[in-house]
Amino acid sequence: MNIIQILAAELSATAAQITAAVEMLDDGATVPFIARYRKEATGGLDDTQLRHLEERLTYLRELEARKATVLKSIEEQGKLTPELQTAIEETDNKTALEDLYLPYKPKRRTKAQIAREHGLQPLADWLLDEQPQDVETAAEAYLNENVPDSKAALDGARAILMEQFAEDAELIGRLREKLWNEAEIHAQVVAGKETEGGKFADYFDHREAVRAMPSHRALAVLRGRNEEILQIALKYQPDETPITEQSEYEKIIAAHFNISDGHKWLRDTVRLTWRAKIFLSLELEALGRLKEQADTDAITVFARNLKDLLLAAPAGRLPTLGLDPGYRNGVKCAVVDDTGKLLDTVIVYLHQENQMLATLARLIKQHGVKLIAIGNGTASRETDKLAGELIKGLSETDLHKIVVSEAGASIYSASEPAAKEFPDLDVSLRGAVSIARRLQDPLAELVKIDPKSIGVGQYQHDVNQSQLAKSLDAVVEDCVNAVGVDVNTASAPLLARISGLNSTLAQNIVAYRDENGAFDSRKKLLKVPRLGEKTFEQAAGFLRINGGKEPLDASAVHPEAYPVVAKMLDDLQIKAADLIGNREKIKQIKPAGYTTEQFGLPTILDILAELEKPGRDPRGEFQTATFAEGINEIKDLQPGMILEGVVSNVANFGAFVDIGVHQDGLVHISALSDKFVQDPREVVKAGDVVKVKVLEVDAARKRIALTMRLDDEPGVQTKRSDRPSANSSLPNGRRGGQPNKAQREKAPQNSAMADAFAKLKR
Template sequence: MNIIEMIAKEFQLKETQVQQTVALIDEGNTIPFIARYRKEVTGGLSDVVLRDMDERLTYLRNLQERKEEVIRLIEEQGKLTDELRQQIEEAEVLQRVEDLYKPYKKKKATRASKAKEKGLEPLALKILEQRQETGKAEDFAAEFADAEKGVESAEDAIQGACDIIAEMISDDPELTAAIREKTRDIGVITTEAVDPEEKTVYEMYYEYSEGIDKIPNHRILAINRGEKEKKLKVKVKTDTGKMEELLCDSAITNEKSIFTELIRDTVADAYKRLIAPAAEREARNMLTERAEAEAVKVFAKNTEKLLMVPPVKGARIISIDPGYRTGCKIAVLNETGKLLAYTTVYPTEPKKDIKGTEAVLAKLADKFKINTIVIGNGTASRETEEVVADFIRKSGRDINYTIVNEAGASVYSASKLATEEYPDLDVTVRGAMSLGRRLQDPLAELVKIPTKSIGVGQYQHDINQGLLENALDNVVEDCVNRVGVELNTASPSLLAHVAGINMSIAGNIVDYREKNGSFKERKELKKVAKLGEKTFNQCAGFIRISDGKNPLDSTSVHPESYSVAEAMLYKLGIDKTELQRGGIPDIDDRIWAVYGEEEKSKQLKTRAKGLAALKELSKKNEKPKRNMKRAIEKMAADLNAGVLTLSDIVAEMKKPGRDPREDAPSVVFRNDVKSFDDLKLDMELEGTVRNVVDFGAFVDIGVKNDGLVHISQMSSKYIKHPMDVVSVGDTVKVKIINIDRDKQKIGLTMKLK
């Protein structure tokens, strides 16, 4: 199996491109580093493609190892034929390898193995030959009766032989694959209630059935949860007749044989007792794996969008963690997230001290010049929001408020990390601080929380936790390295996600910073304990030093390319200190002045229209177009640099240390609030997408519960997945199409025209 060739074909890449990329991965380079700083080698492959390729590489290598193991195990039994070896070597999926190995796999004692011990295998093989067309099966089997071996009669011999045949049929790799495929094609998932009288969230599945080939992923996960909670019974049903017919077509080779009916009965037994349970179990596993894989993708994409929400700069915040009996915890933060004050107010039941709450808010707002109030979206959120909105309206202060997702805040506030960061603060104060800081810099704060606790997906606690955590770790790593990290202010949690750096090294960086003061240049990192040359090479381009000795240290330019960047700036007549004054926005003009070539328009290149064409162009005052790609290619050749690397350097020079989060939708602030009673059908509103799932998106429109935009209400055109239209954090315009006041549910549409 040529792994490089297979990956190249699957990803539609050149084999040399794949080979070089695999070599980089095998050398221990991180995906962010390869994606950003080895574009010449990979051909500019994105981090998404690189991760998919790495995952596929791991699978194929594991597959190859398993093939070699299976071949060895069968060979040790003396049963490996050239044909079987070839079949195993040509297998492209692990399931096929296991199917081929199944007949040779050691099993616990079975009816078939016991029959073989009684010497009935020759009879089973004779029956399968189906040559006998006259006589009775019992007469033919009589010679195999042997009381000493436990075979009392011909009937016993036939039964034993049939047990052997049934196992042979169930072990046949081709039949196994055919039944598996047929089960997926015609199988039906059916569900029923364990207790039909009990009211649960699974009522729609109390009498439900749907084809395996049609059932969507979110329903699979819902059904699995209902089964796990012992609320549902789940079965896979197929057309037994069609399945037995498929098996008989293979097993019966002579319809005139005296054993034909015997084989039919054996096929029925093999399917019911041995094949169907395995096929149904595999079908359920296949559906679950498919649903989990999709759920992980959705969760990862939602998490990425949440992490990449733009920071709100200059916000002086009153952060409120709402509650009922124990009150609402307040933390006051300055623009940098430093805690200025904290207290507790009781605007909700049972105390409902609204006047006291307003007095506290007024005092804090005036004392600390507050311009923003942040409210967590958990218990008592909307009741607290009403009080805050009313306070802003009545006081006339220039303050806005917003709701933030508080998922995971309690996990963080009670964690060892939070205790180490703020040992003198109460758990509830830490939670309120975390909410405010999520607005100021979502990425820096959310990396402190176990990513699966962020809560923007579906059924995250029901799916494979290893798969989920791996995917989310990759997302966090990609986001942190895409944004970059300020070395002199970053927390250990943030530093630990920089390419090549782990939590231990991150701690060492902070320790070094505390003992020696701020880092003055990137290369000083090499003095940090356990941070060697290899780690430095991986992480250096992703860390920033805003006010260091070398202006290039504040950019995403890797130190290995400093000589190229400096040579380019020299050629263009630019002093690199310009980088510290906001960058070089006119760098394209400067490149053009040195390396530009006038590119004549297509109209000027052709003489077909003659002088008339030239006069027409003159009237339009058309100017020759710049071929910047060619100019950069010339500059790259002059500097002996890669074109892709140089293009990235040029882009960075325009706006050094540019934060990619600037392109994301900004946070929506409010200064009023609506109650559920204010809502009416056909009302048009603006809201924020809080979560995207397989069947739609949940949108915060300013009332207690988020409204649902079903996938069918997202666009007039067909869309495969809601993520094709919206992402977490998007601001969308919606119209109310359904209000269920009893269940407090709101149906929305984005199809406004």
């Protein structure tokens, strides 16, 4: 199968769809553009499918290039056979390809190569083929000046056979999969590191099937090893197994080469090959595979959380006061107008309560502030409390306060974009501006920050950083283009995320706008330096111009499709302004009557949907949580409390909820709903406002167990009837249902929190 056929099979698409998508990607088209405006060519492949296609296309092309290199290398050695060439050409992954190449890969002189040079290859072949019991007598026939005795001859022959066994591609592939499917990873604390490594206490003596290990546990164990707190090893048989007993893996090697069970010398060769050569290599591979799989799973979670944060509903264009809380350095305050323009800044101090309230009241009245955005960092609860008192003391009834995440605000403050925008503003005050703006429009502000600094998941510094950056950048690009931007108000960092644009073009657009005034049509974008027809095609549909000469410029209708709309207007005998938003008129249009060779039914339907709701925002309605008064720290929490909170992150094992005490609580996946939940995102997503009950508080370890099942009682285990049925598959591959007697006797009875964390540990 060629690359197109492989991708078509993986995406359940036709070769024509894949070919069209690949050609457009190779021609420089972006995923958002292809997904939105080239549905006819790709048969409606969405952005998720196109991202997968783009990733796999890169992998398969790298694989093809590597195959060419391997074939050339083996051919130059004069060892390429038709069978080997076929095997290489049919290989569909890099690991199998390297297995085939291993015997021919140039390497330093090995013991086996030296033995061959000393004429011992025939001895090794004869010992394997004939399997004589008296190996020493057989070896005497191969003595020479380099091989003084039978022991040296047998050692050389063994080195040759060990290399031969360890380089058999079919055998290694089989052993690799067997080890992955059956082996356990064992983690133990390094002696003397018990106190220092307290945060890894759950893994001081931990055993788990390597293939079923969830990403968060795998990354935790690997971090413990990197910090020299844990030592880990792969176990393929029980610890009490006698060292002389032949393992299943050794039996497979022996059977592969037809080695008799009664031939001690060859069995010892097999044992030495497995334990000193093959297993050590496969153990490293398995741990690498575990890390790669954990990275992929974790990055997927990070990407989903980032998407939820970026697409959080904006509070809207309202004058906003941003508060960046702090004790010693004070509360940094910044007022921005309804467009995000900075109006005023000041620093106030919590210990000067009256002066602080008076200053904030003045700012609110002077600038007509409607929203107060409070960063959720140090001193946020105290600041939030004073803001509440401030609102009560003012007559404005439409003034509201909201605690927002300040993740990445300090990164933005010291960034180049912030320095360019506010060259004379103190770095600490820039953070307050960011906090205010991210309440008005989270997407527009968060795109200025490195996605990795927004705090979208656990262990993000442990995963593959280039893979993480690539994935998160793709999420940002997809979100920005899904929403679209107003070209006359958007910042350069936001414009840079638009399909077809980059930092240079974004800066050029802003510079042109500053020099010549607001754009009154999309066509005028072609006057921007270095913005040509190709770039215009990619970007125009995602750029909005409100109040311009052409009403369609405020919509997601691409300029290339304006003639289609013009024909609709002619048929209806009305103007564009009278059609846009007019549902009755739009219902009179028959889509099939406007299809052409260039624009098929999918595009016509998209045009009509956009005309009905031009510039529609895919983000939901703005909502905010009201944190309970008097609950400021973890010590203020009591089991049984029902609180409101905001989902900060969603993991595979549950959701973390900010309830206003600096430490997020965990709603385990089993406590998200009365029904069985396979994926927490089926129930919640980052940014959701939820009601939770406190089950238990572990202040020493800073852990808070929560439940969204408000009828759950603290200290009482989950009801059996509410757990997965015996026929339900659990995420780790185990089955649900009633436990046996031994399990019931061992089941912890202390608390629901212990039950939840015991599940995590298992």
